[in-house]
Amino acid sequence: MPDPERHYSPAEVSRLLGVSAKALRLYEARGLVTAARASNGWRVYGRTEIARLTQVLALKALRLPLTRIAELMQGVSLDQTLAAHEQVLWRDAAQAARALGLVRAARGKLAAGEALSIDDLATLAKETVMTHKTTTAKMGDLMQPFVTKHFTAGDIEKAKQAAPPYDKDQVARDWNEMFAEAQELMDAGDSTSPHALALAARWKAARAAFSPDPEMQAKAAAVWRDALADPETAPKLPVGPAVFAFVRKIWEAAG
Numbered sequence: 035m036p037d038p039e040r041h042y043s044p045a046e047v048s049r050l051l052g053v054s055a056k057a058l059r060l061y062e063a064r065g066l067v068t069a070a071r072a073s074n075g076w077r078v079y080g081r082t083e084i085a086r087l088t089q090v091l092a093l094k095a096l097r098l099p100l101t102r103i104a105e106l107m108q109g110v111s112l113d114q115t116l117a118a119h120e121q122v123l124w125r126d127a128a129q130a131a132r133a134l135g136l137v138r139a140a141r142g143k144l145a146a147g148e149a150l151s152i153d154d155l156a157t158l159a160k161e162t163v164m165t166h167k168t169t170t171a172k173m174g175d176l177m178q179p180f181v182t183k184h185f186t187a188g189d190i191e192k193a194k195q196a197a198p199p200y201d202k203d204q205v206a207r208d209w210n211e212m213f214a215e216a217q218e219l220m221d222a223g224d225s226t227s228p229h230a231l232a233l234a235a236r237w238k239a240a241r242a243a244f245s246p247d248p249e250m251q252a253k254a255a256a257v258w259r260d261a262l263a264d265p266e267t268a269p270k271l272p273v274g275p276a277v278f279a280f281v282r283k284i285w286e287a288a289g
Contacts, residue, residue: 041070041078051087058087060223064100066090066107085112092119099276100221173206176267180257189253193245205240212237213273220280225287234284 048055061067062077067086069077079087089112093103096118106115136157140150181190212233219230241251261267262275 039081041072041080042084044069044077044079047079047084047087051084051091053087053091054222056222056224060100060221061087061090063223064104066100066104088112089115092116094221095119096122099274101276102274173272176270177257177261180260180264180267183260184253184256189250192247193250208240210272212240213277216277216281217273220277225280225284230284231288234281234288237281238285 042050044055044058047053048058058067058069062069067079067083067090069083070080072078086107089107089110090103092112092115093106094100098106140154143150143154185193215229215233216237219225219227219233224230241254244254245251258278259275261271262278268274
């Protein structure tokens with residue numbers, strides 16, 4: 035068990051908290067935490083510094099960019115941060131508990147030799163197996179006002195005609211994966227590695243798959259820009275404006 039009174043090296047803190055050494059340096063560079071110094075001048079972390087890091091990680095779990103985290107940490111205590119994180123975890127836990135209950139009930143019926151009804155199967159599909167479809171539908175609802183603002187009915191029909199057949203849910207999963215990778219690279223301050231360049235190439239290809247027309251791509255970018263600027267919509271989106279700016283930075287650096 036970690037000793038609350040001792041100080042830990044960056045490598046030890048990395049293992050303790052599950053955060054990379056590169057991320058630790060980034061958090062220090064952004065002023066989110068300041069490592070103490072041992073007598074030999076090496077960076078070390080005590081209880082206070084580890085509490086600060088815990089607060090940073092809790093705010094990151096709420097999908098906030100580091101610039102916003104820096105602002106919040108000026109006037110938000112660790113307890114307030116954990117309270118907000120707790121609400122998110124309770125929401126996710128409630129969803130998981132419901133899904134688990136449905137799966138257990140279905141298995142209980144099967145173990146008793148009963149067949150699952152159509153209603154049982156439909157509920158399992160909607161509430162457990164296909165939860166990503168619910169997410170996709172919610173995203174569509176969130177973005178619809180901004181799509182309507184920037185795209186005409188003719189634009190949407192044109193995009194449908196130009197795009198090859200595709201699986202909406204797979205496209206959503208692909209974008210969510212790219213968002214997560216971009217967030218991780220941004221937090222680590224990595225915009226030049228082969229991984230970062232490959233992500234930027236995939237991002238460009240995904241945009242082109244929507245439409246090769248620059249005007250249509252500009253309208254899609256405007257949809258996201260407005261959604262991210264809307265205070266009601268932005269917190270519900272899977273990514274923040276900082277991620278888009280970071281990916282654009284990679285594009286510009288790559289030429």
